Amino acid sequence: MLRHIKTNWPDLLHFQPLETPFPAPERIFPGLEEIDPETFPAFLDEIGLVGMGGSGFPASEKIRASIGAHTLVINGVECEPGITVDQTILLHHPLWVQAGANACAKAIGATQVVLAVKNNPDHISRFRVLYPEYDIAPFPDRYPAGAEKLILKKLTGKMPPPGVRPYQMGYLVQNAVSLRAIGRAIVDGIPVVERPLTLTMPSTGFYKNIIAPLGLPIRDVLEAFNLPFDPEAHLISASGLMMGNEVGLDDCIEKTTLSLIILERSKLEEKERGCIRCGTCNTACPLGLHPYALVERIKKGRTKSPAFKAQMTECFLCGVCSAVCPSHIPLIRTLEEGKQCL
Amino acid sequence: MPIASPFLRMGARSSGMVAWAMAALMVPATFYSILYHSLFIFQMIGYALLGMVAEGIYVLIVRRKLQLNSIASGLTVALIAASVPPSMPFLPMLSSILLAIWMMKLPMAGIPLRFNAAMAGRLFLMLVYSSHVVAWGTPTADVISTATPQELYRSEGFALELPQLLFGRVGGIWEELFLLVPGSPGETFPLIILLLGAVLCWKGIVAWRTPIAFLISFGITTALCGNSPMFNLFSAATIFSAVFIVSDPVSTPMSKSGKIACGIIIGVSNALLRHFTYYTEAIVYAVLLGNLFTPLLDRIAFAAQGWRLQRRR
Numbered sequence: 043m044l045r046h047i048k049t050n051w052p053d054l055l056h057f058q059p060l061e062t063p064f065p066a067p068e069r070i071f072p073g074l075e076e077i078d079p080e081t082f083p084a085f086l087d088e089i090g091l092v093g094m095g096g097s098g099f100p101a102s103e104k105i106r107a108s109i110g111a112h113t114l115v116i117n118g119v120e121c122e123p124g125i126t127v128d129q130t131i132l133l134h135h136p137l138w139v140q141a142g143a144n145a146c147a148k149a150i151g152a153t154q155v156v157l158a159v160k161n162n163p164d165h166i167s168r169f170r171v172l173y174p175e176y177d178i179a180p181f182p183d184r185y186p187a188g189a190e191k192l193i194l195k196k197l198t199g200k201m202p203p204p205g206v207r208p209y210q211m212g213y214l215v216q217n218a219v220s221l222r223a224i225g226r227a228i229v230d231g232i233p234v235v236e237r238p239l240t241l242t243m244p245s246t247g248f249y250k251n252i253i254a255p256l257g258l259p260i261r262d263v264l265e266a267f268n269l270p271f272d273p274e275a276h277l278i279s280a281s282g283l284m285m286g287n288e289v290g291l292d293d294c295i296e297k298t299t300l301s302l303i304i305l306e307r308s309k310l311e312e313k314e315r316g317c318i319r320c321g322t323c324n325t326a327c328p329l330g331l332h333p334y335a336l337v338e339r340i341k342k343g344r345t346k347s348p349a350f351k352a353q354m355t356e357c358f359l360c361g362v363c364s365a366v367c368p369s370h371i372p373l374i375r376t377l378e379e380g381k382q383c384l
Numbered sequence: 385m386p387i388a389s390p391f392l393r394m395g396a397r398s399s400g401m402v403a404w405a406m407a408a409l410m411v412p413a414t415f416y417s418i419l420y421h422s423l424f425i426f427q428m429i430g431y432a433l434l435g436m437v438a439e440g441i442y443v444l445i446v447r448r449k450l451q452l453n454s455i456a457s458g459l460t461v462a463l464i465a466a467s468v469p470p471s472m473p474f475l476p477m478l479s480s481i482l483l484a485i486w487m488m489k490l491p492m493a494g495i496p497l498r499f500n501a502a503m504a505g506r507l508f509l510m511l512v513y514s515s516h517v518v519a520w521g522t523p524t525a526d527v528i529s530t531a532t533p534q535e536l537y538r539s540e541g542f543a544l545e546l547p548q549l550l551f552g553r554v555g556g557i558w559e560e561l562f563l564l565v566p567g568s569p570g571e572t573f574p575l576i577i578l579l580l581g582a583v584l585c586w587k588g589i590v591a592w593r594t595p596i597a598f599l600i601s602f603g604i605t606t607a608l609c610g611n612s613p614m615f616n617l618f619s620a621a622t623i624f625s626a627v628f629i630v631s632d633p634v635s636t637p638m639s640k641s642g643k644i645a646c647g648i649i650i651g652v653s654n655a656l657l658r659h660f661t662y663y664t665e666a667i668v669y670a671v672l673l674g675n676l677f678t679p680l681l682d683r684i685a686f687a688a689q690g691w692r693l694q695r696r697r
Contacts, residue, residue, distance in 0.1 A: 123392065203696045277391075284390040305391055316494070318398050321591060321638035326395075332639055335686045349690025356693055361390040368398035374390065 058126045060134045060238070062253040063266050067235045074145070074228045079109060082149040089233035090297075091224065095128075095217030096121060096281055098298045101224075104216075105149060108209035114152040115193060115208075115215045116143055118159040119181045122282030125240045125301045128218045129165060130251040132157075136172040138225030139218055143176075145228055146221065150214055158193055185284060186328055186360045190215045201329075240301035243269055243276075254295045260302065261291040271304060279303045284361040315369040323363035323373060329356055333363035337376045345383040354380050396588040402456045404589045406432075408580040409462055409628060415576065416569040421470045424569055428465045431477065435461030438485040446490075457485050463502035463628055466570030467621060468509055468517055476513040480505040496679040498635040503671045510668065574623040581627035590631035593640060597647025598630045598654075599623075605655035616658065620665035629667070635675045639685035646681055650674035 074085060083102035091101040095117060116139070118128045132139060147155055157173055159165060161180035169178055179197060181187045190208050193215060195201045202208070208215050223234045235256055241263065242249045254263055260278060264271050271278075273291065280289040281300045289302075323333040331353045339350050357377060364374040410425070417425035438461075439454035461481050468477075484505030492498050510517050570577075584590045602622065603613040616622065630636065630650055637646050650670045657666030 201696070279389065279391050282389075283392045286389050286391070288388070303391075310391060312393065315398055318401070318633050319496075319498075319636075319638050320398070320401075320633035321640070321643060322395060322588075324639050325591070330640075330689065332682075332686050332689060334638055335682065347690070348694060349687045352690040352693040353686075365390040365392050366395045368396050368401065370393070370397075372388070375388070 058130045058249070058251050060130050060251050060253065064236075064253070064255050064258070067232050067255070069231045070233065071231045077145045077148045079149045079151070082145070085227075086224070089223070089227040091220060091227075091234050092297050093217060094219035094223060094234075094237070094297060096285070096298050096300050101216075101220060104209070104214070105146065107207070108150050108214040110212075111150050111152055111209050111214045112212045113154045113156060113197075113214070114143060114147045114150065115179075115197065115213055116155065116157045116176070116218055116221060117190075117193060117215050118157060118218045119187050119193065120160065121186060121189065122284055122286070122300060123185045124242065124283060124303065127238050127240045127251050127300060129159060129162075131218050131222050131238050132159065133165070133168060133172070135222050135225075138222045138229060140173065140225065141229050142221035142224030142226075143216075145224055146214070146216060152214065156197065158197075160187075185362065189358060189360070191358065192328065234297060237295055237297060237299055239295070239299055240303075241267065242301070243271075243304040245304075245306050246270065256297060257294045259292055259294055260289060263295065263302065264291070264304075269304065275307055277305050277307050277310065279305060284365065285359065312370040314371055317369055317371060320368060322366050322368060326362045326366040328360065328362060329358075331357055333357075333373050333377065336380060337371075337373050340376050340380040340383065345380065351384060354384055357381075401589050402459050404584065404587060405628065406455065406459050406462065408584055409459070409466060409570070411580055412573045412576050412624075413462075413466060413569055415573055421569070424470045427470060428462050428569075431465045431481065432458035432462040434478070435481055435485055438482060439490065442486055442490050457489060460484055460489060460501045460505070463570070464505040464509075467502070467506050467568045467624070470569060472509070472513075472516050476509055476516060479512075480509045483508050496682065497676070498678070499675045500629060500632055500635045500671055503629060503668050503675075507668045507672065568621065568624075570628070571621040571624045574618045577623050577627050581623075581631075584627065584631075590627070591633065591636075591643060593643035594636050594647040594650075595626040595631045597644040598651040599626050601648040601651030602655050603651075605652045606659070609655060609659040611659065616655070621667055622654075622665075625667045625671065629671055630674070635671075635678060637678050637681045637685070639682055639689075641688070642678070642681035642685045646674045646678060649677055 083106045086102040086105060087100070093099040093101060093104070116132075118132045120126060120128050143155055146152075155176045156179050157169060157176045158179045158181055159169060160183050162183065166178060166180060181193070181196060186192060191202055194208055194211060194213060197213070198211065202211060219238055222238070226232050227234070236253050237256055238251065238253045240250075241252050246269070248267070248269060250267070252263075252267075271291075278289050278291075279286045280293075280302060281287070281298060283303060286301075286303075317334065319334075321334075324331075327333055336350065336353060336357070339345060339347075344350070345354075354377075357380075359374060359377060359381070361374045363377075364372055367373060413425050413428050417423070435457040436454045439457035443449065443454070461484070464480060464484060465477070484501040488499050488504040489501035581590070581595065585592045599617065599622070603617055606616045607613045630647065637643050650673070653673050654667055654670035657663055657669060663669070
């Protein structure tokens, strides 16, 4: 029952521009000449790389654990709806992404590189030109498609067992923006000091992908683009519409800020009504779980059964159940509490 | 409630769902009203308002607050009104409304085991005022007991043809006897109701799994019993119940597999009841049986999903 999302975005299927109104960072150390599996994770620590797809997991740990994996997956599937930063980076900065991907593949000894992108024929034909030596795996344009679990499900044909990390199955999934940062450090000698992100204000039709320096207050970003922001009427959602959180004007751009989306408060206020037991949350759950049954059990404190534990472990709090609920019940808040019952 | 993610909302909203279903129910009622019994639509609206007042009184007494937006009760009562003859006297109708709203619908709110209140009200009428329930009027003389297509088929082996059933108008030699296909106002235009059901599914207001499982399993079981599936699907209240009764979200399971299982239970039991018992349209019993299984089916689906996840580990 997942419908198309009704927001007045510009047409996301077209190529989105990439703008950098901020001064470019300076080269502070020589690039990397030789990729050595021994020293490569330490190099990643040195440039300060974390998972730029939103997880914030230290990239060096992931590389260390994945040595011996046979496939590197470049994750260019946007996790959140309305964000195009991954595919824009893949389109505009292919050299850096390729440098990063080749370095990662060499460091872990991967023989195959797969480029996972959204299923858009125009973009895919362009990617075939830009990345001739990589395999391209198209993914449907729906949320959630960019989670590691669902990417592996598509690539291996079956759902990875609960609790198994991708490297245990011989895959390393790296976000396109992370790989761009690695490439930037190797080629130009610039550590992770900037963050590509989607800045959009649907009510005015403003939509741009920008590269902003880390640590810049959001106030300055908005001023650079002259956005009519009013704290009373608007709300800034960082890192996406589904799993993101509200940020203030004085918060800074962080390494995990995927996007800044300015929404109107009046459109978001919804009153919670009683459950009509329609089962829309069950139908929409991408993992086939039973969200309302889980919520009922959490509220009653019946959290000891193995069936409950198995389902609660599997849930990755994507928020689809809350988004489709016709009664606007905040299921995801209760499920977050339930994660602590495990 | 602070604003928190997810900031996106998709799909239908529960506030408008009942209004949509009500509007859909009004379409066949209006046709019936125009063609056969001109007062019926006003009668139905009046009963629906009565149901809303009944809910208002209940809420005022039990929860000590005044609440008037109780359109769900209105829908329940409208469904009762559409499933009995328009000639039903006021007193039985009132007692059935009060039973459905005060005993079946409101006190059971919020618990997993729910019965379809409209079906409960109709069951009461069938058991207590059975002579009124079968008094299907004909337009020539207002209240004469006539046989519905099912009863005709049962007693005289005469099956109305499909076009007659679909458009609710009898032609040929039987036209002298009754102009319309006898039956309750809701069930007379199966084709229109089927289209309305498709519209409701497309709008995301009813879930498609239960009704489709119901119709398919009903058709197959009827064929296995040696009856004509098409005749049985389009006569009596089968399509009407599939669109308005079986698809009721409150009293059917939440899980996907549970929805299909519940639809199959209702469909198979309805077909078997029609074939083996005295009742010509046993949908009331079949739906209440399916409702009885609902909490069990949900629990089985939950445990099965947990077991599947554990086995994969």
